[in-house]
Amino acid sequence: MIEFEAVPDRVRLTAAYRRHLGRAFMPYRGTGLSLGLLAVVALLPAPRMVATLLAAGAVLFFFFSPALLLHRVVEQAWRRNRGSTAWTLSEEGLRAENEGGYGLTRWSEVTRVEQLRDQLYVKLDGGIAIFLPTVALPAEKQQELLDFLRARDLLA
Numbered sequence: 723m724i725e726f727e728a729v730p731d732r733v734r735l736t737a738a739y740r741r742h743l744g745r746a747f748m749p750y751r752g753t754g755l756s757l758g759l760l761a762v763v764a765l766l767p768a769p770r771m772v773a774t775l776l777a778a779g780a781v782l783f784f785f786f787s788p789a790l791l792l793h794r795v796v797e798q799a800w801r802r803n804r805g806s807t808a809w810t811l812s813e814e815g816l817r818a819e820n821e822g823g824y825g826l827t828r829w830s831e832v833t834r835v836e837q838l839r840d841q842l843y844v845k846l847d848g849g850i851a852i853f854l855p856t857v858a859l860p861a862e863k864q865q866e867l868l869d870f871l872r873a874r875d876l877l878a
Contacts, residue, residue: 723812724867728855730803734841736796738853741838742845743795747788754784809854811870816844816852827852835876842867 761776802822810817815828827846836843840857856864871877 723810724863724870725808725810726859726863726867727806727808728858729806730800730853730855731857732796732800732804734839734855734857735799735803735853736792737839738841738843738851739796739799740792741843742851743792746791750783750787750791754780754782754787756780757783811867816854818852829874829876832876834878835871836878837868842871 757776757780761773761780764773764776803820805821807818807820810819815826816832817826818824827844831846832844833847834845836845838853840855842854842856844852844854846852856867859867868877
């Protein structure tokens with residue numbers, strides 16, 4: 723059994739969600755590229771105003787929509803998990819407890835665990851993710867944690 727307490731960092735949490743939501747950004751980016759191509763085509767015969775509006779829409783969809791989506795998701799996650807969380811990894815599963823409540827994630831629900839900038843990215847069935855901040859753990863405790871996950875063939 724491994725127990726530790728950690729406080730999340732908003733910058734690392736944002737990076738983790740950016741990694742987790744990468745595929746969710748594809749429709750926005752695809753729409754932005756399509757609008758950009760339409761703007762280029764509209765420059766040829768159409769009035770300049772149409773091309774300008776299409777180009778503005780392309781920029782909004784390609785850059786700002788994914789950023790807004792990421793901001794909203796991180797804001798919701800931050801409200802739920804901004805305080806200190808007590809983490810316990812045992813044979814039973816991954817247990818998290820903070821002022822908002824507690825929960826247990828069984829190892830059978832975990833599809834993969836990746837190391838991501840001083841945190842662990844725990845992917846679950848159904849597109850759900852849990853991020854464990856490990857930056858404050860001593861090196862030997864981090865190694866023990868990684869060995870524990872490798873023993874269960876979870877670490878990618």
